[in-house]
Amino acid sequence: GAGVSQSPSNKVTEKGKDVELRCDPISGHTALYWYRQRLGQGLEFLIYFQGNSAPDKSGLPSDRFSAERTGESVSTLTIQRTQQEDSAVYLCASSADRSSSYEQYFGPGTRLTVT
Amino acid sequence: AQSVTQLGSHVSVSEGALVLLRCNYSSSVPPYLFWYVQYPNQGLQLLLKYTSAATLVKGINGFEAEFKKSETSFHLTKPSAHMSDAAEYFCAVWVPGNTPLVFGKGTRLSVIA
Numbered sequence: 184g185a186g187v188s189q190s191p192s193n194k195v196t197e198k199g200k201d202v203e204l205r206c207d208p209i210s211g212h213t214a215l216y217w218y219r220q221r222l223g224q225g226l227e228f229l230i231y232f233q234g235n236s237a238p239d240k241s242g243l244p245s246d247r248f249s250a251e252r253t254g255e256s257v258s259t260l261t262i263q264r265t266q267q268e269d270s271a272v273y274l275c276a277s278s279a280d281r282s283s284s285y286e287q288y289f290g291p292g293t294r295l296t297v298t
Numbered sequence: 299a300q301s302v303t304q305l306g307s308h309v310s311v312s313e314g315a316l317v318l319l320r321c322n323y324s325s326s327v328p329p330y331l332f333w334y335v336q337y338p339n340q341g342l343q344l345l346l347k348y349t350s351a352a353t354l355v356k357g358i359n360g361f362e363a364e365f366k367k368s369e370t371s372f373h374l375t376k377p378s379a380h381m382s383d384a385a386e387y388f389c390a391v392w393v394p395g396n397t398p399l400v401f402g403k404g405t406r407l408s409v410i411a
Binding site: 187231 | 302307330332334339340341342343344347349388390392398399400401402403404
């Protein structure tokens with residue numbers, strides 16, 4: 184079956200603009216995660232969705248970052264008023280459910296460049 | 299809170315030589331441990347995982363890792379490096395009840411012909 188997909192693969196934006204990044208999880212996976220990978224750094228957890236529960240937003244770095252998920256399908260990560268430090272690869276992952284949340288399958292990522 | 303330290307941001311080996319990538323973790327409860335590989339412009343692919351069963355774990359592409367509780371380590375090894383092993387490798391830790399994976403900063407492996 185299809186894996187996790189993300190779009191766009193690359194995004195260049197000007198400082199101050201808003202951007203939306205999309206993630207399509209594996210069909211049937213109830214859990215979805217967003218991570219940020221800055222150059223030379225590991226993956227930094229941003230936000231986690233599990234079914235219809237309230238999302239875990241504990242990793243969002245500022246109120247410029249938000250994310251939504253419709254049911255158990257697509258998720259959108261929005262960054263408002265982008266800054267140069269937002270430049271990174273944004274990775275999405277999904278897992279079957281909370282009990283297997285360690286079994287995360289990753290998408291190819293969106294490379295965001297803020298100029 | 300748990301954490302992961304990967305020693306060496308860049309490791310270079312000759313083709314055919316032993317690959318050793320180091321990972322040490324910190325966790326107050328028994329963890330699950332993972333190694334992921336990331337090829338250029340691709341997402342992360344799971345190499346292997348330790349989930350409290352056998353301490354020596356075998357993964358894909360000939361890699362294996364050994365969980366050593368006394369040393370709080372989970373080093374990744376491969377007896378003979380191939381050119382295709384050149385990639386970024388990430389160690390990660392997870393504990394039950396805490397859903398995000400916690401990643402190390404990664405080690406870039408170069409393989410020299």
